[in-house]
Amino acid sequence: MRNRYSTYYLALLILIAAAGAFGAWKAYSVSRLLEEKRVDDNLRELAQIQAFRAQDLLSDAERVLEAFTAYFQSSEQVTESEFRRFSSVLLPGRNDVYAVHWAPKVLSSERKAHEAAMQARGLAPKGIFELALPSLSPVPALPRPRYFPITFTEPLEQNRRAVGLDAALRFSQPADGPIEMALQGRSYTTGAFPIVQDEKGPLAVAIFQPVHVYGTDSWTMQQLRGFLLLLLRPEILLTERLEPISGQPYQVRLSDISGADPKQIYPRGNVAPAAGPEYSFPLALGSREWQVDIAFEEPVRVSHAPAAIAGLIILLTLVVMFALTRSLRQSSALLVANNKLSLLANRDPLTGLANRRSIEELAHEVLALETRGEGFSAVCVVDLDNFKKVNDSLGHQQGDILLMELAELFQQTLRSSDIAARIGGDEFVLLMPQLKSLNDVTGALQRLVNSIRAYAEDHEQVSYVSASIGVALSGSDCRDFILLQQRADRAMYEAKKAGKNRYLIWSPDLMS
Numbered sequence: 400m401r402n403r404y405s406t407y408y409l410a411l412l413i414l415i416a417a418a419g420a421f422g423a424w425k426a427y428s429v430s431r432l433l434e435e436k437r438v439d440d441n442l443r444e445l446a447q448i449q450a451f452r453a454q455d456l457l458s459d460a461e462r463v464l465e466a467f468t469a470y471f472q473s474s475e476q477v478t479e480s481e482f483r484r485f486s487s488v489l490l491p492g493r494n495d496v497y498a499v500h501w502a503p504k505v506l507s508s509e510r511k512a513h514e515a516a517m518q519a520r521g522l523a524p525k526g527i528f529e530l531a532l533p534s535l536s537p538v539p540a541l542p543r544p545r546y547f548p549i550t551f552t553e554p555l556e557q558n559r560r561a562v563g564l565d566a567a568l569r570f571s572q573p574a575d576g577p578i579e580m581a582l583q584g585r586s587y588t589t590g591a592f593p594i595v596q597d598e599k600g601p602l603a604v605a606i607f608q609p610v611h612v613y614g615t616d617s618w619t620m621q622q623l624r625g626f627l628l629l630l631l632r633p634e635i636l637l638t639e640r641l642e643p644i645s646g647q648p649y650q651v652r653l654s655d656i657s658g659a660d661p662k663q664i665y666p667r668g669n670v671a672p673a674a675g676p677e678y679s680f681p682l683a684l685g686s687r688e689w690q691v692d693i694a695f696e697e698p699v700r701v702s703h704a705p706a707a708i709a710g711l712i713i714l715l716t717l718v719v720m721f722a723l724t725r726s727l728r729q730s731s732a733l734l735v736a737n738n739k740l741s742l743l744a745n746r747d748p749l750t751g752l753a754n755r756r757s758i759e760e761l762a763h764e765v766l767a768l769e770t771r772g773e774g775f776s777a778v779c780v781v782d783l784d785n786f787k788k789v790n791d792s793l794g795h796q797q798g799d800i801l802l803m804e805l806a807e808l809f810q811q812t813l814r815s816s817d818i819a820a821r822i823g824g825d826e827f828v829l830l831m832p833q834l835k836s837l838n839d840v841t842g843a844l845q846r847l848v849n850s851i852r853a854y855a856e857d858h859e860q861v862s863y864v865s866a867s868i869g870v871a872l873s874g875s876d877c878r879d880f881i882l883l884q885q886r887a888d889r890a891m892y893e894a895k896k897a898g899k900n901r902y903l904i905w906s907p908d909l910m911s
């Protein structure tokens with residue numbers, strides 16, 4: 400019984416531990432996933448804000464060009480001092496705007512006069528010059544029908560070297576270069592390139608905004624007055640104009656993805672990849688498509704919440720297991736107590752032999768089994784002779800001791816398969832199952848009578864004690880224990896009558 404409980408108990412504990420471990424693992428992985436998603440969403444949002452800011456700054460820079468364009472379109476001619484005054488209002492504080500150039504159309508017939516005018520201002524020593532795109536060595540412009548030399552520029556000091564550069568030619572290689580776009584009334588945005596003024600510095604992009612003859616809306620070469628150029632340095636925009644994200648260091652990369660072959664604008668060269676997550680967003684500048692990548696330097700750090708949840712589940716599991724162990728220990732203690740109680744209920748408290756109830760139950764089972772097998776049983780009623788005298792002369796306690804010692808003697812004398820019970824004061828019932836012959840019975844009874852006698856002789860004070868034994872044998876005529884016990888009782892009574900200290904086997908004759 401106990402073993403079965405232990406197995407169930409162990410299985411239950413293992414089940415709870417496994418469920419607890421699984422629950423903790425599942426809760427940990429799900430909450431970690433949610434936590435990672437929360438952190439990821441948070442970082443993505445921060446990165447998105449940076450991308451929005453970058454786009455805002457770009458659009459804001461474009462508005463500078465729009466203002467210049469509006470100014471030029473609304474007047475027939477803009478003088479250098481007007482250009483400078485206008486710039487002094489719009490450009491201060493705009494370090495992402497490297498330059499605003501005015502490059503008017505100069506016909507080949509006007510070249511000399513134009514060059515003379517620039518040189519008179521102390522600029523363009525080479526006159527109108529050109530620069531092949533990969534090269535940065537200026538050469539005097541080759542003869543061609545028209546030029547678009549940078550004539551006014553702001554801030555002048557940092558752009559002196561660019562004055563005279565035929566900027567439109569520099570980008571006229573593609574079929575959709577600035578001049579072609581101007582003839583469609585559209586602006587043209589270049590890819591990132593190194594500038595004449597600062598060859599080794601950060602790359603720049605230029606937006607060519609065509610300016611047409613005042614009051615016209617036709618887009619022809621004849622109507623084209625020149626270009627306003629906005630020179631932006633995206634690196635400055637990203638490194639100086641973007642506010643950092645507090646507590647979240649990040650790398651930023653900018654690429655031009657307009658063509659088939661994306662080109663990294665910033666930083667130039669390779670950078671070690673960041674340890675944290677990276678997010679990409681599109682940016683637009685004029686006709687070009689850019690992409691800004693924001694890569695966080697530190698790997699995603701999740702809070703301790705998932706581990707705490709898992710820990711809580713493990714703790715709860717341990718509490719349940721502990722409570723279960725306790726209650727089972729209590730119930731097994733109850734089981735032991737119950738066993739003891741049933742032991743007490745089925746045992747004679749003085750001698751420890753079976754009591755009347757338990758021998759009745761056992762005899763019932765033994766006799767029921769007998770029908771299937773061979774052999775028979777003997778039911779013996781043993782009543783001590785002259786026991787009252789023991790109590791009277793030696794006291795009740797000595798009487799108890801004698802009862803206990805004789806009970807012990809019965810156990811020793813009988814076979815292990817025999818059962819002895821005390822059913823009253825000095826009265827015992829013995830059940831001897833699986834007997835084969837009458838000799839088995841008489842032998843056992845004689846041994847019993849003899850051992851009681853021997854005991855009495857050894858104990859002088861109780862030398863008068865002996866036993867009278869009545870015996871009834873089971874057989875096809877009777878397998879009922881109560882009846883057998885009545886018969887044995889009757890035989891015992893006859894044995895007393897015949898002078899005690901003997902055994903007598905019940906036979907129908909006794910009844911007559």
Ligand SMILES: Nc1nc2c(ncn2[C@@H]2O[C@H](COP(=O)(O)OP(=O)(O)OP(=O)(O)O)[C@@H](O)[C@H]2O)c(=O)[nH]1
Nearest residue numbers: 783784785786787788790795796798799823824825
């Ligand atoms: N010490 C002791 N005596 C008991 C116990 N139960 C009953 N007795 C006594 O046992 C005695 C049994 O009496 P009897 O069997 O009538 O007396 P007896 O002297 O054996 O008489 P015979 O059987 O005719 O030989 C009584 O004196 C009871 O009081 C017990 O648990 N302990």
